[in-house]
Amino acid sequence: MTGKNQTTVSEFLLLGLPIQSEHKHLFYVLFLAMYLTTILGNLIIIILIRLDSHLHTPMYLFLSNLSFSDLCFSSVTVPKLLQIMNSQVPSIPYEGCLAQIYFFFLFGDLEIFLLVAMAYDRYVAICFPLHYTSIMSPKLCLTLVGLSWVLTTFHALLHTLLMARLIFCADNVIHHFFCDISALLKLACSDTSVNELMIFVMGSVFVVLPFLLITLSYAGIVSSILKVPSARGIRKAFSTCGSHLSMVSLFYGTVIGLYLIPSTSNSPVKETVMAMMYTVVTPMLNPFIYSLRNRDIKGALGRVDYKKIILF
Numbered sequence: 022m023t024g025k026n027q028t029t030v031s032e033f034l035l036l037g038l039p040i041q042s043e044h045k046h047l048f049y050v051l052f053l054a055m056y057l058t059t060i061l062g063n064l065i066i067i068i069l070i071r072l073d074s075h076l077h078t079p080m081y082l083f084l085s086n087l088s089f090s091d092l093c094f095s096s097v098t099v100p101k102l103l104q105i106m107n108s109q110v111p112s113i114p115y116e117g118c119l120a121q122i123y124f125f126f127l128f129g130d131l132e133i134f135l136l137v138a139m140a141y142d143r144y145v146a147i148c149f150p151l152h153y154t155s156i157m158s159p160k161l162c163l164t165l166v167g168l169s170w171v172l173t174t175f176h177a178l179l180h181t182l183l184m185a186r187l188i189f190c191a192d193n194v195i196h197h198f199f200c201d202i203s204a205l206l207k208l209a210c211s212d213t214s215v216n217e218l219m220i221f222v223m224g225s226v227f228v229v230l231p232f233l234l235i236t237l238s239y240a241g242i243v244s245s246i247l248k249v250p251s252a253r254g255i256r257k258a259f260s261t262c263g264s265h266l267s268m269v270s271l272f273y274g275t276v277i278g279l280y281l282i283p284s285t286s287n288s289p290v291k292e293t294v295m296a297m298m299y300t301v302v303t304p305m306l307n308p309f310i311y312s313l314r315n316r317d318i319k320g321a322l323g324r325v326d327y328k329k330i331i332l333f
Contacts, residue, residue, distance in 0.1 A: 029189075030115060030189040030190070030191075030193045031114065031115055032112045032113060032114050032115060032193065033112065033113050033115065033118050033193045033194070033195050033200065033205075033208075034110070034111060034112050034193055034194045034195065035101070035105050035111045035112070035113055035195050035197065035198060035199065035200075036111070036194060036195065036196050036197065036198075037102065037105045037106060037111055037198045038102070038106075038198055038293060038297075039290055039293065040106075045106055048106070049103065049106045049107065052099065052102060052103060052106075052301065053103060055099075055301055055302070055305050056095060056099045056100070056103070056301070056305075058305050059091065059092065059095045059099075059301075059304045059305040059308075060092060060095075060096075062305065062307075062308030062309065063088040063089070063091050063092040063304070063307070063308050064088075064092065065308065066084065066085065066088040066308050066311065066318070067085050067088050067089060067092075069318065070082075070084065070085040070088075071085070073324060075320065075324070076318075079142050079157040079159075079162045080139065080142050080143075080146075082162050082163075082166065083135050083138050083139045083142060083162070083165075083166070084139070084311065086131075086135055086166055086169075087132060087135045087136070087139070087268075087307070088307070088308065090128050090131045090132045090135060091132065091303075091304035091307050091308075092304070093124070093128045094125075094128035094129055094131075094132060094300065094304055095300065095301065095304040095305070097121060097124045097125050097128060097199070097300075098121070098125070098198065098199040098300045098301075099300070099301060101113065101121070101198075101199060102198045102199065105198065113200065115189075117200075118200035118205070119181055119184060119185055119200075121199055121200045122177075122180060122181050122184055122200055122202055122205075123177045123178065123180075123181040124177070125177075125199070125200075126173070126176055126177035126180050126181070127173050127174060127176075127177040128173075129276075129299075130172070130173035130176050130177065130227050131169055131170065131173045132272060133227060133228065133231050133272075134165075134168075134169035134172065134173060134231060135166075135169060136231070136235060136265070136268065136269055136272065137231045137234050137235055138162075138165045138166070138169065139265050140234065140235040140238040140239065140265065140269070141165075141234075141238055142157060143238065143242065143262050143265060144238040144239075144241050144242055145157055147242050147245055147246070147262075148241055148242065148245040172227075173227075176223055176227055179219065179223065180202060180216075180219065180220075180223070183215060183216050183219060184202065184205060184216065186211075187205075187206075187209040187211050187213065187216070188209065188210055188211040189208055189209055189210065190208070190209075190210040192208050193208065194208075195208070196293075197292065197293060197296070198293060198296070198297075199296075199300070201292070201296065202216075202220070203220075203292070204292070228273075228276060232273055235269055239262070239266070242262065264310050264311050267310050268303075268307055268310060271298070271299070271302075271303045271306060271307075272299055272303050274298075275295045275296075275298040275299045275303075276299055
């Protein structure tokens with residue numbers, strides 16, 4: 022589309038969730054409560070790991086970063102969702118939309134890489150327990166966390182810059198509650214083939230490859246347990262891996278189903294509901310999964326000096 026029919030879009034309109042107007046206040050309170058629970062739960066995990074020396078281990082270094090990632094990932098979309106639910110004109114500036122895309126990819130990808138690091142940590146702990154300390158050295162752990170931040174920053178910047186080069190026409194209505202990249206591509210009136218190619222290629226590298234690495238880690242864990250089967254070994258594997266597997270299932274189940282299936286097969290309602298799962302529900306559940314199923318976290322709650330939490 023060229024010439025006079027082409028306009029510059031300065032803002033987008035977010036349609037939000039398909040909720041009837043009489044139910045909006047109820048859902049507003051629900052999402053606000055879920056968001057506050059997410060913030061509080063992940064902050065407690067971060068503070069406990071920071072204050073309790075028993076939790077200064079590789080696994081909890083990764084977990085504290087994961088909690089920070091969850092906290093930020095939820096904050097990218099939920100506050101805006103709450104705002105548009107109370108607004109007569111639910112708009113977001115063009116620059117704000119690009120910023121939302123950047124931070125969405127940044128913290129979403131960071132969660133993926135941290136899940137891989139945690140899977141490798143569990144693999145070493147169960148398959149090479151005598152060499153765990155030497156393999157999972159502080160240097161390696163910090164390298165894995167630092168590399169995760171570098172790779173995710175690059176990936177987020179790539180998609181943001183590719184999106185910034187597109188031209189948007191008069192249609193500026195996004196059928197979503199945030200600036201989802203697939204929803205934005207449908208509004209562009211310039212060629213989006215490069216964007217779609219990068220989504221597929223980088224999605225394979227940043228979603229499928231990490232998922233395969235996690236699968237290989239757990240295949241190694243299962244193989245190690247089956248070599249010397251015992252009730253104690255099985256209990257140990259479930260106690261150390263159960264929480265992580267729950268998080269992987271929650272996050273990857275929706276992400277793979279949504280972004281690695283062609284967008285034409287997904288209705289706007291289906292995309293919105295699935296996006297709610299990994300942007301709102303999963304970050305809220307992660308602290309509960311770890312606190313309820315993890316003896317170390319429960320012990321830290323009992324040992325911590327609550328005056329220190331207040332000072333922290």
